[in-house]
Amino acid sequence: MAVTGAVLVLFLIGHMLGNLKIFLGADSFNGYAEWLRTAGEPALPGRTMLTITEIVLVVAVVLHMWSAVSLARRAARARPVKYAARRRSQASGYATHVMRYGGIVIALFVVWHLLDMTLGVVNPEGHAATPYDRMVAGFAPSRWWVTAFYVIALVMVGLHLRHGVWSAFQTLGLARGRSHRPLRALAGVVALVLVVGFLAAPVAVMIGVIK
Amino acid sequence: MNLTLKIWRQDGPEDRGRMVTYQVEDVSPDMSFLEMLDVLNERLTLAGEEPVAFDHDCREGICGMCGMVINGVAHGEQRATTTCQLHMRHFKDGDTVTIEPWRAAPFPVIKDLVVDRSAFDRIIQAGGFISVPAGSAPDAHSIPVPKNAADAAFDAATCIGCGACVAACxxxxxxxxxxAKITHLGLLPQGQPERASRAKAMVEQMDAEGFGGCTNTGECTAVCPKGIPLDAIAQMNADYLKASPTS
Known part of the structure; x- marks a missing residue:
């Protein structure tokens, strides 16, 4: 859970920084998208780096889901008889509470996101357009419901990271003694920065800052 | 005050069990939760019925014997309190109180609210000790212990093994x-030689008993009568990761 989650968080940080290039203009953003495909050339054939990244991400996602399912199954086996009284949370952690449902929402979101921005299937501009045009068309004011879905999904990502990042520090044995509180705060900062960073572009397109 | 109790009754390990409703009258707010159950049991005994079985011993909050899930919360909603130290002044006249045993596959119900916590003993047997030559006690201060290590180890050592953490998780x-046990021994100089192998053996025994995996929800530390902090689990994970896979 922790190791695969760490891989995905590192990816998210890179992904967010790439997205923010849209504020530098169409050429910068499209050039960056092109670089992702040609990085390492001519020493490596085209798409080598991108394909390696894709394989690592797919493996990380699959192992992350497998860990989550096996933890849930172990939990079900460990408590065959449920409590009659509704178990009330004493730890007051909404982020913790939504980890499993949130994970499913995020998985569905990733499917939509790939269809929208990578494959262009559900994007008005389609696959042939430049990444910049796809982004601007995808979050056009008339498609506000798409932007709304992105906002909901990203808030879920934020909650997932709020608990997940801290939980990874804990699982890897780092959040002990004096580093416990700072690492817990760091998880909150990482979650907040990623959510704000990712929401900046869709919201900017929707309100017309980026055309 | 008068209360309605919904209590889990189970005749033995093989019985399916059921919730049974009882009325208790004239409960004093100064009674402890267990004394309130004593009142109920005296009445049941006089009526020729089987009293409700529950574990208890010191009734001072230090032995770890008592424990029941009260209205869905292990040891009740009062923080850092064992069931025996929970007083009836935290309840209101006319309240309905649901009382259940710890629920976990490794804690089978023996009878009513009594569960078998031998799984904890087996985790301790797997490595919750230090191997020293037996004999006369060593000289005081022959092994210096840093003050902060002594304090942290003692905080972890306050665990009374009641099992509320499992019930709440x-x-x-x-x-x-x-x-808590790994942290307690692992922070002291005497615990160093077996530190990694201890963590590995105890974690493996914990898994073998059928306990679930930790997802860091923090429910355990919230109900712990001794307030064992969650970073003990980080300490356990750190020690476990240091153990070589073959040791």
Whole structure:
């Protein structure tokens, strides 16, 4: 859970920084998208780096889901008889509470996101357009419901990271003694920065800052 | 005050069990929760019925014997309190109180509210000790212990092994209990030689008993009568990761 989650968080940080290039203009953003495909050339054939990244991400996602399912199954086996009284949370952690449902929402979101921005299937501009045009068309004011879905999904990502990042520090044995509180705060900062960073572009397109 | 109790009754390990409703009258707010159950049991005994079985011993909050899930919360909603130290002044006249045993596959119900916590003993047997030559006690201060290590080890050592952490954990994990023991011994100089192998043996025993995995929900530390902090689990994970896979 922790190791695969760490891989995905590192990816998210890179992904967010790439997205923010849209504020530098169409050429910068499209050039960056092109670089992702040609990085390492001519020493490596085209798409080598991108394909390696894709394989690592797919493996990380699959192992992350497998860990989550096996933890849930172990939990079900460990408590065959449920409590009659509704178990009330004493730890007051909404982020913790939504980890499993949130994970499913995020998985569905990733499917939509790939269809929208990578494959262009559900994007008005389609696959042939430049990444910049796809982004601007995808979050056009008339498609506000798409932007709304992105906002909901990203808030879920934020909650997932709020608990997940801290939980990874804990699982890897780092959040002990004096580093416990700072690492817990760091998880909150990482979650907040990623959510704000990712929401900046869709919201900017929707309100017309980026055309 | 008068209360309605819904109590889990189970005749033995093989019985399916059921919730039974009882009325108790004239409960004093100064009674402890267990004394309130004593009142109920005296009445049941006089009526020729089987009293409700529950574990208890010191009734001072230090032995770890008592424990029941009260209205869905292990040891009740009062923080850092064992069931025996929970007083009836925290309840209101006319309240309905649901009382259930710890629920976990490794804690089978023996009768009513009494569960078998031998799984904890087996986790301790797996490595919750230090191997020293027996004999006369060593000279005082022959092994210097840093003050901060002594304090942290003592905080972890306050675990009374009641099992509330398991009862409260949505995953049925025993991580807080096991972590408290590993932290207690691992922070002291005497615990160093076996530190990694201890963590590995105890964690493996915990898994073998059928406890769930830790997802760091923090429910355990919230109900722990001794307030064992969650970073004990980070300490356990750190020690476990240091153990070589073959040791």
């Amino acid at each position: 949505p995953n049925g994990s025993a991580s807080l209990f096991t972590a």
